Structure formats: C-alpha cells, structure tokens
Amino acid sequence: MNTLHLTSSTCHASTINLPGSKSISNRTLLLAALADNTSEIYDVLDSDDILHMLNALKILGVKIEQLPNAEKESGLNLRIYGCNGKFPQQQAELFLGNAGTAFRPLTAVLAILGGEYYLHGVARMHERPIGDLVDALKTAGAIIEYKGKTGYPPLQIYPAQTPTNHLLSIKGNVSSQFLTALLMALPLTGQAYTIKVAGELISKPYIAITLKLLQQFGVQITHKNFQIFQLPAGQHYHAQEKLFVEGDASSASYFLAAGLLSGQPIRVNGIDANSIQGDIAFVHELEKIGARVSWGNQYIEISRSPEQEILPFDIDANHIPDAAMTLAIIALACKNTCRIRNIASWRVKETDRISAMATELRKLGAKIIETEDSISITPPTTLHSDVHISTYDDHRMAMCFSLVSLLGTSVYIDDPQCVNKTFPNYFKIFASMCTPV
Numbered sequence: 001m002n003t004l005h006l007t008s009s010t011c012h013a014s015t016i017n018l019p020g021s022k023s024i025s026n027r028t029l030l031l032a033a034l035a036d037n038t039s040e041i042y043d044v045l046d047s048d049d050i051l052h053m054l055n056a057l058k059i060l061g062v063k064i065e066q067l068p069n070a071e072k073e074s075g076l077n078l079r080i081y082g083c084n085g086k087f088p089q090q091q092a093e094l095f096l097g098n099a100g101t102a103f104r105p106l107t108a109v110l111a112i113l114g115g116e117y118y119l120h121g122v123a124r125m126h127e128r129p130i131g132d133l134v135d136a137l138k139t140a141g142a143i144i145e146y147k148g149k150t151g152y153p154p155l156q157i158y159p160a161q162t163p164t165n166h167l168l169s170i171k172g173n174v175s176s177q178f179l180t181a182l183l184m185a186l187p188l189t190g191q192a193y194t195i196k197v198a199g200e201l202i203s204k205p206y207i208a209i210t211l212k213l214l215q216q217f218g219v220q221i222t223h224k225n226f227q228i229f230q231l232p233a234g235q236h237y238h239a240q241e242k243l244f245v246e247g248d249a250s251s252a253s254y255f256l257a258a259g260l261l262s263g264q265p266i267r268v269n270g271i272d273a274n275s276i277q278g279d280i281a282f283v284h285e286l287e288k289i290g291a292r293v294s295w296g297n298q299y300i301e302i303s304r305s306p307e308q309e310i311l312p313f314d315i316d317a318n319h320i321p322d323a324a325m326t327l328a329i330i331a332l333a334c335k336n337t338c339r340i341r342n343i344a345s346w347r348v349k350e351t352d353r354i355s356a357m358a359t360e361l362r363k364l365g366a367k368i369i370e371t372e373d374s375i376s377i378t379p380p381t382t383l384h385s386d387v388h389i390s391t392y393d394d395h396r397m398a399m400c401f402s403l404v405s406l407l408g409t410s411v412y413i414d415d416p417q418c419v420n421k422t423f424p425n426y427f428k429i430f431a432s433m434c435t436p437v
C-alpha cells in the first residue's frame, strides 16, 4: 500500500484556490442533463464522484462537451445538451463508485422516468442504506428490486407504474440525500406532490442547496420548516446559459483549520459569506474557538493571534456533518475534552466515521469516548509521533489527519490517493502551504 510521510510542519501565509463544490457539481450536472436546452457549467469539480455522474449521464445518452479551460489546475467547464426530461437510453448498467450524490438522485430520477437500469457501486456503497428512498419511490409507482441485501444497492429499476399516490413520506434521519433525490426526481412527472418528512431531518443545509439549485433551473418548491414540501404541477427544468460552481466549503475546512492551528493567515478563494453551502457554518465554529476570520468577496481568510489559545468545544454538528470531521483533529490542539454530537450519520458514510476517527485518534494518544451518535476527544499531553494512520478508503480521513503534521509531530497517511473521491490535488496543495520545522 502507498503511504505518505508528512513531517512536522508549520504553515506560511498562503492563498488556496478551492476545487468546485461536490454537492453543487453533481446536482447541477443532473439538472442540466434533464433540462430543456443546452447549459454551460463552469468550474465543475474534477474528481471521482463527479466522473461517476458524468459517465452515467453519457451512458444514458446525454451529450456532454468539454470546453477549453484557461487555468490548468482549475475544474471542468462543460456544455451539456439537456434531454428535456427523458434520457435517450432506456436500458443501462451504471457503476457509481461510492458517490452518494450520484447514486441517490440517479436512483430516484431513473425510477420515476422509466426504463430498465442496473445501478451498482464499490463494496462500501453496497453497505450504505437506500431502503428509505426506495420505499418512498415505490409509493410513487416505482418498481425497484434489491439485487443484494434488502435495503441496499445494487438495485434493478424497471419502468414505473402510473402513480396514484401524490402524498409521499420519507424518513429523514439516515441521509438527507433521500429527500434531495425525491425533490430532484418528482418535478419530472409534471404532477403536483406533497412530501412529508417522517421524524427528524438531518443535514438540513444540503436540502437548502437542492432547493436553491432547483429554483435556478426553474422549479419552485415550497416547504414548511423542512417538514412538508409542496411541488406544484406543470414544472420542468430550464437550461442555464452560464452557471459557475462555487468552491467546495467542506474541502475548505482543512485549509481554514490550518490557519487556526498554525496561526498563519490562510486564504481560500472560491467561497464567501454568500455561499449556498451549509459547511460555510464551520467558519463560525472556528471563530467561537479562537480563529480570526476575515470575510471578503470570493474569499475567506483564517488566522489566530499568538496569545489566543484554541478553546475546547462541545457542538451539535448535525448541520455540518462533513466539516465536523475536521473539528475532531482541531480537538487535539485544545487543552481540554471536546465533544462533537448528533453525528449518527457518520456511521453510514464512506466508512463508519465515528469508529474510524476513534481508532486513529487513539493511535495518537487521545482518550476517546464513542457513543452511537457522538465522539468525545481528550487530547494527550504529547501526541505520539510517526503514527501510521489508516484511512478506510475515506477521503476525509486522509485530509483530516494530514493536519496532525501541523501539531508538532510527523505522521504517515496510508492510501493517500483515496482523496481522489473529491480532491485529487489535495496533498500537492497542502504541501505548498507547509514548511517543515
């Protein structure tokens, strides 16, 4: 296995150009593919999760052209010829890796549109639940068979029956991507729907992203307190002449954390206070625990004054499940126990992230208390050095633990290329802001 040695380092003042948002890229590509005309999308993230969506759309018969790109390091610029709500290819096998933002929305769209489709992914994708979404789609007339374990991919989709039920219920406590998938698929029927969320809805800011992008493509959906959603009849997706994808706020978290940990000003270009991504709230959490924040037009900069300690925290991170992993590493720089709560969804993502985080933090000497939906981290007086960190094929484990090298110790990151899921250039960019000490 490949291993990356990160020597003990500090940061110098740096400016980082963020890659495009994964959540916005995959939603936008699917909506543009379903729209009534041609759209041009700029600064699309160039990573595995997006390539899975792009390959799937191409297999489904959508014409996609790559436009020239002025800067070598930036994302993809694409022209997408919308298929006006009906994919040309009515039979296909789609491999979607471990991309939740491709698997869940494509399941709903294909089940609603009709055709025969086999959807599968990597082994871990076949352990990530999808039963709540399938159940909701079945009440809307979809015909879906589990080809492995009940409630999990792979899935075989058959042409749907004419829906009779226009009131759907979806559970919200496992993944918000199920509701996102319904919200993206149901407008394709042209009919009115009411969707009720059963129980708690987690990761709400991702639903806000979905609603904003639907609106941008011409579909209006109203909601009451993220519990009841109303889709009026007779809507369809309108192409967007030119749309720019924001920088990824979750990917920004590693650099912003580096600014807090090192004290040096680290600026991320590509997002600002107007971002539609919920992970922007991570910046507010950093501010509460000692970061100096400067918000600009298309950038955020974080530093810390030398006399300011990093303060221990106890936060409900349900609204920022991805960026919250970065907080688990920041906890190692605090003098007291820190707790991250209401994060049960960590257990069904790229790996069981609560368990993986606990195991790897313990290797560094931290005392950990793990519950079903929280993690408490008590840092050691001195971190163990030269520890080999396992990354569980989880891009965020690799990116998070790179920050340990800014805490006065060197660290080995196993299988660093797992960052390809969302950020293939991560380690190159991380190295560019570090100076060994």
Ligand SMILES: O=C(O)C1=C[C@@H](OP(=O)(O)O)[C@@H](O)[C@H](O)C1
Pocket: 022, 023, 024, 100, 101, 174, 175, 176, 177, 180, 202, 203, 206, 321, 322, 345
């Ligand atoms: O809709 C999205 O773009 C996402 C929703 C979140 O998942 P959950 O809703 O499963 O928490 C998040 O963790 C994931 O990285 C992206």
Ligand SMILES: C=C(OP(=O)(O)O)C(=O)O
Pocket: 098, 099, 100, 101, 322, 349, 350, 396, 422
């Ligand atoms: C949970 C994640 O991915 P996915 O979109 O596959 O759910 C993530 O990127 O942290």
